[in-house]
Amino acid sequence: MNHxxxxxxxxxxxxxxxxxxxxxxxxxxxxILLLEKRRRLGSIHRGDSLVPKNTALLAKWGILEAFIQAGAEPITHMELHHHRHGRIYRAPLLAGSSPYLVLPHAKIEKTLLEQALATGKVNLVQPAKALNLIHRDQLAIGGIRYQDEQGTHEVYAPIVVGADGHKSIIREQIGVEVDAYHYDHAYFGLEAQRPTHYENAMRVQLHPEGGVLLMPRPDRVGVGMLVAANSSNYWLKLPDAELTQILVSRAPILEGMPLYREGSHVYSLVRSHAKRYWLEGAVIIGDAAHTTNPTAGQGMAMALSDAGALAEQIGPVLAAGETTLTNALTQYGQQQWSVNQKLVRSSHRLALVYAKRGPFWHRLKTTGIKLLANPLAVSLTRPVIASFLESA
Structure with missing residues (x-):
């Protein structure tokens, strides 16, 4: 039946x-019809890195300046610090022309949505709960049924895109399987007042009980502390004085800095990758298609890369008035799955090393990092880091 x-x-x-x-x-x-189930976008502390391959996309879409105006902070270097002996490694992050920017996750979401709506091409329905896909025949999707405050609605389009997170209803309804690997560690995210001697950098404080990542804010620093999995209740209920003592023992630069715990969150970590991305008339992107350990900072990078790659494939076809997207989706699925699989695996390997805790592993990692800190090693590793951050 045609609609x-x-x-x-x-x-x-x-x-x-x-x-x-x-x-x-x-x-x-x-x-474009955009359905969002949350009444308000998120406020928890999650990934906040806009790596160079993403800022290149934002510039291509004509919206990079909006993120700078929203307060995005540039970083150019990565630093590793021993909890007692200070800095043991420093290396540049950039090789190309696109900047590495840092902005709180909630502000990135907000800015992206504002820029989408500003085009005049996007109709946002919020809150709207996706109920089920509508099949136009036995093999293809033709639309979706959703519920908002006015009731239940059916809408039709050549393509339905599931960008609905790791518990994706779209992925489930197109029958895509995903295997999940649950890590034995998590990240506790919060903010602290910005120390006066902190310089904009991806700064990792190494400690036997788990590292602490510091990222810049205008007057604060974002804090990501490695903790054990399933420890949310402990960390979220810990009194400020005790939490401050633990943080300062791992990251002495935070001594005397007030903590800001609104939006604090213990981020459970899962690695997953869907077996495939699409069925005729429907496709999944972002966390609906893959989740990765955030140690390498690739989760949000992959989500935006998915968006850019999918738009390049289906945009010209739809703009030409075509409604059959089989070839475009095939191309997208083949190319992007391979790219994402490589990133999921490399992020996993890095995460396993970083998450090793205890005195032995701390000494081993510290020794290895010191070996990499000599100028020759830095020059050799710089292209590897740049490729990881700048390639699609």
């Missing part, structure tokens, strides 16, 4: 991947 098309693209989820895709597709003068 009037309500949009050219329906996107389920207005997070990083969904709003990013809306920004990318709006360039093709398409009608």
């Amino acid at each position: 009037t098309q309500d949009a050219d693209v329906i996107i389920v989820g207005a997070g990083i991947a969904g709003s990013g895709l809306a920004c990318a597709l709006a360039r093709y003068n398409l009608r």
Whole structure:
């Protein structure tokens, strides 16, 4: 049965991947329906890195300046510090022309959504709960049924995009399997007042009980502390004085700095990758398709890269008035799956090393880092780091 098309693209989820895709597709003068189940976008402390391959995309979409205006902080170096002996490693992060920017996750989501809506091509329904996909025949998806405050609705489009997170209803309904690996560690995210002698850098404080990552804010620093899995209740209920003592023991630079615990969150970590990304008429991107350990800072990077790659494939086809996207989705699935699989694996390997705790592993990691700190080693590793951050 044929239905009037309500949009050219329906996107389920207005997070990083969904709003990013809306920004990318709006360039093709398409009608985009964006469904978001949350009444308000998130405020917890999660990934905040806009790596160079992502800022290159934002510039291509014409919205990079909006992130700078929102307060994004540039970083150019990575530093590793021993908890007692100070800095033991420093290396540049950049090789190309695109900047590495840091902005709180909630502000990235907010800015992406604002820029998508500013195009005039995006219709946002919020809150809206996706109920089920609508099949146009036995093999293809033709639309979606959703519920908002006015009731239940059916909408139709050539493509439904699931950007609805790691518990994706779209992934489930197109029958895509995903294997999950649960890590034995987690990250506790919060903020602290910015120390006067902290310089903008990806700064890792090494400690036998687990490292602490510091990232810049205008007047604060974002703090990500390695903790044990399933320890959320302990850390979130810990009194400020005890938490401060633990943080300062791992990251002495935070001594005397007040903590800001609003939005603090213990981030459970899972590695997963869907076996495939699409069924005729529907496709998944971002966390709906893959989750990765954040140690390498690639989760949000992969979500935005998915958005850019998918828009490049389906945007021109839809703009030409075509509604059959089989070839475009095949190309997207083949190319992006391989790219993402490589990133999932490399992030996993790095995470396993970083998460090793105890005196033995601390000494081993410290020794290895000191060997890498000589100028020759830094020059040899710089292209590797740049490739990881700048390649699609």
